[in-house]
Amino acid sequence: MNYKSIFIDQLNACYNDKSWFIPLHEILKDLNATQAAxxxxxxxxxxSIVNHLIFxxxxxxxxYNVEQFELKSSINNDDTFYVTPHSINDFEWKNTLQRLExxxxxxxxxxxxxxxLKLITEIPTYFNAPWWGIVSNLCIHNAYHIGQIMLLKKQLLNDKND
Structure with a gap:
């Protein structure tokens, strides 16, 4: 087994393969825009968390797809969670789900x-981190937020039933 197959397995476990936890696609498939917002x-x-994951x-x-890149420090992580209030409708939610897929x-x-060899290549502009480390951390980041999404969905459904 190589790095590629491990990371493909991790990404699939996060998005659409039932494994140790419910995958994101399954958590989101029955939500409408109002529930998602x-x-x-x-x-x-x-x-907002889905938007953050997409970003x-x-x-x-x-x-990953370019040979070299520059890190821009102008990214405010809080901004990656933004949902435009006037776009909260089922059409836009479906678009968001399509972007996620x-x-x-x-x-x-x-x-x-x-x-x-790509995955063992180090990134000089990012602390000389190897790509396998970046992709691994991205998968962990996805799993962390999937847990948050699952908890929010449980709270939402409990609030509806109260």
Missing amino acids: WKNESEQSIW WNEKWLER IIFNSWNRALEESED
Whole structure:
């Protein structure tokens, strides 16, 4: 087994393969826009966390697909959780879910098509971290937020039943 197959397995476990936890696709599939935008006392919604996951998965995939990249420090992580209030409708929620599916599929494709050596290549502009470390941490980051999404969904459903 190589790095690529491990990370493809991890990404799939996060998005659509039942493994140790319910995958993101299954958690989200029965939610409508109003439910996805519901906030608890933490001020985060499922939708805002999904936007955050899309942002970072897209950003790191964009970096993975180029030979070298510059880190821009102008990214405010809090901004990656933003949901435009006037776009909270089922059409936009479906678009968000499609973007999420596309980014996970794109990561799978990028990993499958890349050379094995790519994952041991160090990134000089990012602390000389190897790509395998970046992708591994991205998978952990995804799993962390999937746990948050699952808890928010449980709170949402409990609030509906009370």
